[in-house]
Amino acid sequence: MTDRAPTDWRTDAMRRRIVRRYGAERRFRMFGLGAIILSAGFLAFLIVTMVMQGAAGFTETRVSLPIDFAAAELTVTPEQLRGDRGNLALAGAGLEGVVDGAAGAAFAQQGGAELLSDGAWLRVRDTLKANPGMLRGRTAIDVPVATDIDVAYKGDGTPEAEQVVAALGDRLSRGLNRDFFGNADATDPTRVGIWGALKGSLLTMFVTLILAFPIGVLSALYLEEYAPKNRWTDLIEVSINNLAAVPSIIFGLLGLAVFLGTFGLPRSAPIVGGLTLALMTMPVIVIAGRNAIKAVPPSIRDAALGIGASPVQVVFHHVLPLALPGILTGTIIGMARALGETAPLLMIGMRAFIAAPPEGLTDPATVLPVQIFLWSDEVARGFVEKTSAAIIVLLVFLLAMNGVAIYLRNRFETRW
């Protein structure tokens, strides 16, 4: 064997290598920066367009409607308006007809009652209940207008509607659409609300979380810490990995067959949606959880076992706290995916038209992404901005959920 010649570190070849290395490093930094700028740009674009289109969805157009309650023959006394019976009393007294009549008189040229939203008389009702004194006189009440006028006032209507808007002039005004945060789905875009879908999503996510998180974490712990390593556990591992990759619509079919078919749970209910999404989320949590548990250094386990901690104590005092941040990251990803999931929920009937917010886990409900899907499919022009507004609500929900998870993760983060 010949001796190696001493290496000369100053040759041109060496210098070129250094220059190339710097170049590679600079290129890598630039690509990385470019990728970040690109994704930040897309995100900003998405948010800006959504906010621009959706902001109008949170507002409504109102017209000032003069009504002479004294002249109208409303057989209601101010006393009857107190409490819950007021709604019934006013409906029974024919308030809707009175409002239509007032509109006919005031806006004869602009289509009369056609000008108002279907829900206009409800606004009159609520105003009356708040001020029973109005029953004895003549007042003007701001009520929501029909959807074509609403759209035209916001600047995107048909020529006929534009004319009406011009004729009404400053009798029209704009205000926050409170009903949007209190109502559920409706056929008239001026009356729809997101609260029904939001509540449906909340209930569904609640079911998903309380099922998928503990079951997923316990499965991960068992598989990592207790299960013997043999062919059966290998098989289970492969199955779980595959489960995480199964298209979500298949889970919908499974939910349809098992929860609705076999167990006879109610259709369109958050509990069924939550169960179905839990099936989908669990494998994600198991995989993330196992990786987080694997990353806990074995020396910590040895240390605890070495002073006489039992296996369960090792897991719950040492391994789980150290793995928790990783597990929570997996949970965020899984839950975010579940929150945005539409296809499997369509299969279990959550696409039905549901006009009242769900009261419980077994009430028919819909969820935000399905609501967005349904509204985006509507022909009426007024639904466009409602769709965007619903998307904003969904994104805010998502951000809030992630924010909580990130907060929790940072709290449990161990600094080594």
Add this chain to the structure above:
Amino acid sequence: MTQKITAHDVNVFYGEKQAIRQVSIDIDQEDVTAFIGPSGCGKSTFLRTLNRMNDTVASARVEGDIRLDGEDIYSKDMDVVQLRARVGMVFQKPNPFPKSIYENVAYGPRIHGLASGKSEMDAIVEQSLTRAGLWAEVKDRLSDSGTALSGGQQQRLCIARAIAVDPEVILMDEPCSALDPIATARIEELIHDLRGRYAIVIVTHNMQQAARVSQKTAFFHLGELVEYGDTNDIFTNPREPRTTDYITGRYG
């Protein structure tokens, strides 16, 4: 001399491979016993059979008879968890929990219910850290993370953690291999102080250290116990040529 641990014809296998062959040894209660031998000869493996830490290695299999105070530690009646509390271990690499210094020491006594109340626990923590020669350095920062200490401090923290459980035997696997001479001297002092109260077994690659701290020395080679006896005899008058070669540095 009372025998704390007696091991008879112990064989240890990792899968097919035999790591310990027919080792028989008695560990005295009042003495410090040193295990010496070339790297890979099975010192750690044998040490880990004494508190059944080998149970955690899936491929490991132990044969033979090992008794603590006459009780067979591999019998069905032996509670492994309590055994490990009675036979404490300090690992080759410092492995404090990523928790506060206080919590590191208090953890063992807490899970075994050794302290009733905060003041008793405080006393145990202080006493253990003092015995491990760490109290003066950490008494003002007990809530800092144990992992924020230096390597030598971490090792002493691990020793404090082991003695806080008040075991009967302490097994130390090369406790000074990562320490500077000052920290090493501290730990050797500590071993002197602890002698008599606990039966101590220490694995070391440092011949001077073995000579300084131990009364008994066991020389392992290729999984066999070549020679075992008084430290003085082993170092001044070994019977086996292999022992002579090793301690005079002819191989290692």
